[in-house]
């Protein structure tokens with residue numbers, strides 16, 4: 001599904017779209033780092049110093065720097081950088097394939113999760129969305145004696161912003177010595193005291209829990225990242241051919257990603273500001289009558305109240321200078337059966353922008 005709107009300015013809380021300025025509440029650049037002066041400068045300098053890339057090899061400083069900075073950010077001995085976050089789940093399930101026998105997957109996990117698990121030759125059993133009790137039943141029903149399960153799920157679901165109950169999953173998995181893999185594309189940089197994502201948020205960082213993240217969203221850069229120990233890195237190099245068989249991420253994009261990691265490491269107050277903005281807007285939307293739960297996730301999903309047509313609401317908001325995304329029924333991996341509005345909250349949004357959005361919404365009710 002291609003975006004119909006054409007963005008004509010660097011990413012920010014106000015955007016130029018087809019000649020007009022809007023308050024912008026779309027996408028995934030939760031700190032607006034894609035439009036940040038420091039990232040743009042880093043990308044330009046890297047292009048001047050190293051060109052676009054080494055053409056298939058990995059021997060250029062910005063690529064190494066991304067892995068070094070990521071391992072520090074995530075508090076792991078190492079990290080693997082790759083050309084796209086979409087590949088992260090593929091890397092994990094292949095790297096670990098000698099360690100498990102059967103895969104259990106949240107039924108509305110991201111496309112990248114399903115593409116990854118279908119590429120390993122293991123039985124796959126979906127379990128009900130966000131439901132540890134159903135997972136427990138599925139494990140009981142499908143695991144043979146001595147078999148080890150791998151559970152895989154999005155940490156934060158991209159359309160609804162729902163948080164997977166990872167602590168519950170870990171408890172359910174424990175008696176089987178199971179493995180948890182999380183596609184944390186929307187969690188990394190945002191959740192947890194240090195921004196390490198969903199595993200940190202739920203306090204389940206550890207041996208049997210793995211995450212695949214992206215630098216293309218909160219970090220403002222480009223490419224996927226898997227933090228981990230040397231053993232995981234070794235398993236990746238043994239079982240995954242992508243790093244040797246495909247070109248690395250473009251070097252200017254790597255340099256921008258490295259700068260994004262530096263900014264989020266140096267400025268924890270950005271996370272505080274984002275969480276403050278999220279709490280503020282969630283509260284205001286509840287005040288309007290929408291069922292919006294308390295959560296630190298900067299993705300807010302509005303479901304129809306009564307017979308409200310949210311696709312019409314989105315159009316009206318646009319006429320009033322506010323851009324939010326309408327997601328049609330089942331229009332994306334985790335999109336519900338009803339049309340919804342997805343609001344992305346940024347650390348750079350002002351309270352005035354939230355108030356304008358809420359007032360504009362009020363006129364549509």
Ligand SMILES: Cc1ncc(COP(=O)(O)O)c(C=O)c1O
Pocket residue numbers: 084085086087110112154158183185186214215216223224
């Ligand atoms: C849940 C999820 N996983 C993976 C990806 C892919 O990440 P990337 O854009 O870095 O390839 C996305 C992108 O939108 C996503 O929402």
